Amino acid sequence: MSKTVVGVFTTTDSAESCISSMRERGFGDNEISLVAKDERQGGGDQDENVTMSYDDQSVGDGTATGGVLGGLAGLLAGVGALVVPGLGPIIAAGPIAGVLTGAVTGGVAGGLIDYGIPEQRGEFYESRVEEGDVLVLISTGDEKADEAESIMNEYGAEEVESHSQ
Numbered sequence: 001m002s003k004t005v006v007g008v009f010t011t012t013d014s015a016e017s018c019i020s021s022m023r024e025r026g027f028g029d030n031e032i033s034l035v036a037k038d039e040r041q042g043g044g045d046q047d048e049n050v051t052m053s054y055d056d057q058s059v060g061d062g063t064a065t066g067g068v069l070g071g072l073a074g075l076l077a078g079v080g081a082l083v084v085p086g087l088g089p090i091i092a093a094g095p096i097a098g099v100l101t102g103a104v105t106g107g108v109a110g111g112l113i114d115y116g117i118p119e120q121r122g123e124f125y126e127s128r129v130e131e132g133d134v135l136v137l138i139s140t141g142d143e144k145a146d147e148a149e150s151i152m153n154e155y156g157a158e159e160v161e162s163h164s165q
Contacts, residue, residue, distance in 0.1 A: 002165040003145040004115040005138040007157030008128045012036070015134040018155035025151065027138060033094030035108055035135040090129060096137060108135075115139060116165035128159070139165065 009015035015034065022032055096111060108129055109122030115137060117125070125135050136157065138148040145162050152160045 001142055002116075002139060003142055004117060004163045004165055005140070005145050005148040005152065005160065006112075006115075006117065006121075006125065006163070007136050007149075007152035007160045008125065009134040009136060009155070009157055012134055014156045015136055018136060018152055018157065021151055021155065022138065022148065025147070027140065027144070027148065030095060031138055031140045031144075033096035033137040033139070034092070035096060035129055035137075036091045037129055037132055038091050094137075095139060112137075116163040118163070121161070121163075124159075 007018070009018065015036075019032055019034070023029075090108070096115070108126040109119060112122035112125060113119060129135055136152065138145075138152075140148060149160050149162060
């Protein structure tokens with residue numbers, strides 16, 4: 001049986017360190033996903049020429065992320081930018097990126113249902129992403145789920161939970 005382990009990180013540095021540690025401990029790119037708000041759209045010193053619409057959504061080429069999350073996005077394959085109704089632009093990487101591309105109208109919460117996460121918890125996680133937190137998911141077998149939880153806790157994740165798929 002498969003499980004999805006979810007953790008919320010309040011900083012990209014802690015999420016990046018956690019993902020690096022997971023990879024070092026044998027978790028593969030096909031198991032690790034992340035979702036974060038794309039702060040390029042927020043103004044300030046960011047690129048004012050960056051605009052996105054539903055037509056621009058792509059997780060295949062990985063070029064949409066730029067340096068938004070520093071090394072975080074570069075850790076995983078299948079990185080791209082998406083526009084989620086009510087949430088705005090997000091960065092998604094790993095296997096969840098493909099799921100979210102197909103479930104954009106259901107938002108992040110809708111995409112998490114495919115990972116065994118109940119709708120109410122998915123809505124909670126979506127709200128944390130909207131607040132600027134980074135969501136890290138590990139989709140793995142039962143035998144590695146406890147280790148994934150332990151690593152997430154080690155790196156300061158909040159709301160660490162396991163869900164059966």
